Amino acid sequence: MIRIDLHVHTTYSSDASIHPKTIVEQLYAHPFIKAVAITDHNVVEGYYKVRELASAYQDILIIPGVEVTTVNGDLVILGVAELPPKPWTVENVIDFAREREALTIAAHPYRAYGLGDLTKNYDVDVIEVLNGALASHVNKLAENLAKEMGLPGVAGSDAHHVDELWTVYTEVQASSDVDEILKAIKKGMVRVASIGKSIHF
Numbered sequence: 001m002i003r004i005d006l007h008v009h010t011t012y013s014s015d016a017s018i019h020p021k022t023i024v025e026q027l028y029a030h031p032f033i034k035a036v037a038i039t040d041h042n043v044v045e046g047y048y049k050v051r052e053l054a055s056a057y058q059d060i061l062i063i064p065g066v067e068v069t070t071v072n073g074d075l076v077i078l079g080v081a082e083l084p085p086k087p088w089t090v091e092n093v094i095d096f097a098r099e100r101e102a103l104t105i106a107a108h109p110y111r112a113y114g115l116g117d118l119t120k121n122y123d124v125d126v127i128e129v130l131n132g133a134l135a136s137h138v139n140k141l142a143e144n145l146a147k148e149m150g151l152p153g154v155a156g157s158d159a160h161h162v163d164e165l166w167t168v169y170t171e172v173q174a175s176s177d178v179d180e181i182l183k184a185i186k187k188g189m190v191r192v193a194s195i196g197k198s199i200h201f
């Protein structure tokens, strides 16, 4: 089993202040979270920087990703380190991800810039049911959506600033390998948790 923060921004996102070096150092020092997905807004340079810095450390894993601002709301893709071609409709981004065997996650569906109930119209793989930046009732709506759609739920801090890192995480029944992790998430071999409590699905 591996514990992962599946939604983190770096200074390469225009609205975030977490330096890649800080992510690597904190992940290395963390007592049990040993992997992170870098999900900057519409850029992938932050992922490459974090990965480069992480290569000097053992036992931590950096998962490539991007949070795409689609015309209908935010969609996180994991397992790709490139941007989809525009126009960024939800369908185009999902097709792009599927062709690359990447994972699509409806990020914070019931927050501003979330897909909301429109999520039901699309073939996303996973719902973000626990977003570290949101109130519990907003996450509860996402949890209900995941149940209704029969999709796995994952957690990510959505950290934009250092003190927001690692507040919630996803436990995945996989070893420290990106492909294995993405396949396990898709199969629902996951549990979400926030620091101090864990939530079963």
Ligand SMILES: [Zn+2]
Residues within 6 Å of the ligand: 007, 009, 039, 067, 107, 158
């Ligand atoms: Zn985000």
